[in-house]
Amino acid sequence: MKKILFVVLLCLVSMPAFAKDKSVYDRVINSGTLRCGYAFWPGLMEQDPNTKTLSGLFYDYMEEMAKILEIKVEWTEELAYGDLPEALRTSRVDAFCAGAWTNPIRGKYADPLVPIVYQSVTAFKRAGDNRFDNDLASMNKPEVKISVIDGESTSVIARRYFPNATIQSLPQGTDGTQMLLNVITKKADIGLADAIMLKTVQDNNPGKLREVKLKYPLQVYGTTIWIKKGEPELKATLDNATQQLISDGTIDRLLTKHETAPGMYLRPQVPYQGYSHAAE
Template identity: 25%
Template sequence: MTNRRSFITNVAGLAAASCLPGTVFAQAAAPAPASTEATFARIQRTKTLRIGAVRGAAPYYNKDLASGEWGGFMIDFAKSLAASLNVKLDITETTWGNSVLDLQTHKIDLFFGMNPTPARREVIGFSEPLFQNAFTIVSKKEYKTWADLNKPEVKIAVDIGSSHDQMISRVCPNATIVRLEKADDATLALQTGRVDAQVLVWLLSLNVLKKNPSLGKMYVPMPLEATSTNLGLPKEDDKTWAETVNKWIVAERTAGKIKPTVLSNLQKFSGVKPEDVPPQIPL
């Protein structure tokens, strides 16, 4: 089980990832091997799907320290995809920062939970959205709309360079935005009263409030603002792998598997119950 600092520090760079949130900085393209085999062809030949996973990022990813087993909803999704391809799943430990390079150099075939920023699209490919990760506010005061926050007297904390930062800068340019190094620094600023609110995607908001209810409540200001959570892929001319992944996403969504997979892991690793999720949150 990870502590709050580890969870927020690691996951806030997603963005998305998470989803979770993604950084705005470009990453230089890494040279691919001289004769790179198409990803889907390699998966068929080796009967192995290689993914990257991040330690200490539950409920997205979680590695049990005793058994070495991986869990989390991104792992569950990866297992489902591998089963649909009738191949085994090979999990390589990586970091949010290294995952792009791992895809560029074909070290992995897929990374679950990446926001498709323009900079990233220059160097890797992306699937269609797996789900939408709505932006929320954690605060003691209720904010019903983003316009309510878009005032100079309202101080909003964000982790600098994240999708939280990008969104609030665009939507609330008149607010006083306090940019801090990490998401847990922004949470501390809220806890100590330096700011009025913190912007987080809903998965992070619920997790933070479960561990520290004194921060206030999670609010979903309207109109809804969200970032997509996608799968990162190697960038290649052969589109067979991307098409295969997108077909799997459609099948999972049609079968209604996305929401229960996310919510069951959120409850397992963070103690957040399905009824804690507001109905206006898309999944």
């Protein structure tokens, strides 16, 4: 009898080891809360230094998504962009909700949702510097210093297009404006940035920077939410909600609200867009 009881107890103790781990989708649906990681980027996600209140395009987007899914968004943890995959893998957060570019390296370790906006990344130089225009190869030389942030999309672009240049990597978590400020202060020759970052720097440094004239941008990325690899139910749920917000005009309204300069945000092309009262 004792042997039988021992076997039964052993089986009961061992069962959790063989139980399937609860998915992020199950946790979100059962709790009614999506735990969001975030990072700060001008326009996309910002914080009032006094009240600590969050705002920005992706803050508004997530709040709109929460409404139509009838869940709550919890802004759980501030992250560096480079920490995004690990924070998702270890379930510190359910999603990275502040908007991050869809670069392929990041896509090896996390899954993106449908982008709500696209952003072009371009090279910028000091005003008065007559080098580099219409000559991509001229930037791919050891004597050319290019300022990027380690582990982020700018470093991926630099490695792809300028493997022979001198890459100056700033630490993860560095304010993105520093890449362009390094150009202004002659610590670097080239900085890689989007239109949002350029405007942020130019507002305080008018006339100091100029875009390198090229036929095309160096890269165009979708900007979106990221979730843990292998969560198809969660991805389908959030993608479906996002598609509704795009097609009913909500996203276009939010882009217009947060667009501080023409052409700052590149709208997604959609097969059908029938505005509803959500667009007002």
